[in-house]
Amino acid sequence: GESVGLHLPTLSVQEGDNSIINCAYSNSASDYFIWYKQESGKGPQFIIDIRSNMDKRQGQRVTVLLNKTVKHLSLQIAATQPGDSAVYFCAEETSGSRLTFGEGTQLTVNP
Amino acid sequence: GAVVSQHPSRVICKSGTSVKIECRSLDFQATTMFWYRQFPKKSLMLMATSNEGSKATYEQGVEKDKFLINHASLTLSTLTVTSAHPEDSSFYICSAIDRATYNEQFFGPGTRLTVL
16 A cells, blocks of 8 residues: 655754655655654644655755655755754655655754 | 644543534635644544535545534634544644645644543
8 A cells, every 4th residue: 555654763863963864655656745844742844845757856954855766755954953853754645635644753963 | 924723722621522623724725624633653644635615535444423524614624523532632733735826735733632
């Protein structure tokens, strides 16, 4: 069945380091992917998205990479800050704009 | 930017009672709204898709008589948890698609439901 999952449930980095969060998806027909950040007790916050006709997209301090060959998605955060500590989810859009979320990675930034 | 609100932000109720959660798009019209639930340390699971003026579409395994969804206007969808039980305790999150920019999906802040 369709699923989106993450390789690591937790990631701990030092402030200032770069962070890489990974995600694997199984539906090769998916053509739209989104990364969300969720802080404790809050709703998901959009970070960046990418369509399947691209393999890389950059935002402010964030980059999303898409490898369709191995069905892999990653989120890179440059110069990670304490405010980046949160749970990060990848999501895959299916029919009717429905989203299938991955399991999430808890990012902890140590000062 | 587009804002989605939820009310209440948290609610505690007794087992057997019903609880209504509202989801509003504050500055845009939402053709479609979605309802998710999230257990602690878990991911968001889509419960249903709510379209204005029509019946909601429920995901497999979600009881439509248990989770009543009404999308009465382009800015409001409600989720009613009927005859709530402790296992219904969860974080309920809605999202809304901006009618003007079809693919933009905005999330609400969530509602924490605790059933005693």
